[in-house]
Amino acid sequence: MGRSPCCDKVGLKKGPWTPEEDQKLLAYIEEHGHGSWRALPAKAGLQRCGKSCRLRWTNYLRPDIKRGKFSIQEEQTIIQLHALLGNRWSAIATHLPQRTDNEIKNYWNTHLQKRLSRMGIDPVTHKPKSDAILSTDGHSKNASNLSHMAQWESARLEAEARLVRQSKLRSTEISSSSPLLHKPALAPPGPPRCLDILKACNGVWTNKPNNAASITGLTGDLESPTSTLSYSSTGIGDNSAAFIEFVGNSSGSCEAGILKEEGEEDWKGIDENTMSFRSSSGGNFLERFTDLLLSNSGNRSFSEGCGESDYGDICGSGTGAGASASHDYLEDNKNYWNSILNLVDSSPSDSPVF
DNA sequence: AATCATGGCAACCGCTCCTCC
DNA sequence: GGGAGGAGCGGTTGCCATGAT
Secondary structure: OOOOOOOOOOOOOOOOOOOHHHHHHHHHHHHHHHOOOHHHHHOOOOOOOOHHHHHHHHHHHHOOOOOOOOOHHHHHHHHHHHHHHOHHHHHHHHHOOOOOHHHHHHHHHHHHHHHHHOOEEEEOOOOOOOOHHHHHHHHHHHHHHHHHHHHHHHHHHHHHHHHHHHHHHHHHHHOOOOOOOOOOOOOOOOOOOOHHHHHHHHHHOOOHHHHHHHHHHHOOOOOOOOOOOOOHHHHHHHHHHHHHHHHHHOOOOHHHHHHOOOOHHHHHHHHHHHHHHHHOOOHHHHHHHHHHHHHHHHHHHHHHHHHHHHHHHHHOOOOOOOOOHHHHHHHHEEEEEEEEHHHHHHHOOOOOOO
């Protein structure tokens, strides 16, 4: 659109930052806050473009950054969230306190991607690379519906990340009177309400009263800013009904723009499959949802990779035959999603912000 | 010891999104 | 409503460190 890049001015320095530059930037932000990034370099006496300064600050100088090796927990979190979100590094980063999106992205590209590949998992789709099996056993249709689910959740998380950004902006303004280390603003007012659907899944799944309560809670105070989930208490007893209700609501809401593009028939398809899931498995839709997702994504291969012992609870008995094996398998599914939910629940009301 | 290959990470680039006028 | 500018995001590049030959 004819807009000139911010860094094309001659005389602006590029490349690695020197300790002196770091010091200048740090000192300026500590005293004044970053304010307008574009104006910052001149005020701070730096021969850099604002963009470069922002990057340096957010990826390196910020005091609340945790550096060093990623823990196994963090690795799992990244893998799980990547399965849901794809390459939305900033959204993933909102669930990993003290890690920057750039760091997560780099870690994914240099470590996790390769590791998943080695384990026979497509790092993009999180499915086993030999996907042919799916198309022959009738699961492919279900899998595509899962993909719709994932898209929906993904879109929602994106919206939530946007909200986080907005609130960050707002609090940056507010905190501009007391510069720096604004106990940052990135953090939304409470724990991120992402993955509401997964919470719901979880509740349905375990069928525990507590979880049921948490689901009903979604209708009220648990509501995410962007969430349009609406669960009735009767939905607990009729899981798929609850799910259908949620689908209907979402399609008429803020995410409608995205979802509608898929067409009404797609959603009808989901409803039909929702029903078919129930009848074919004797379980509920959500159970089948996770079941399928995991059978398509990593469980088998994670088990294969258990020798690396990096995957703790993700590694289980895998696809072993027999009732007990399938029970373990379901347990693994629960663990997998529980770990996502736990991470969301426990994630930072004090999450780092800059 | 020298050279080459590979891995890891910081930084850049280009694009999109959002806000303001 | 539309354009301009600022900010943020994701992909990519380039440099440096380390390991292999």
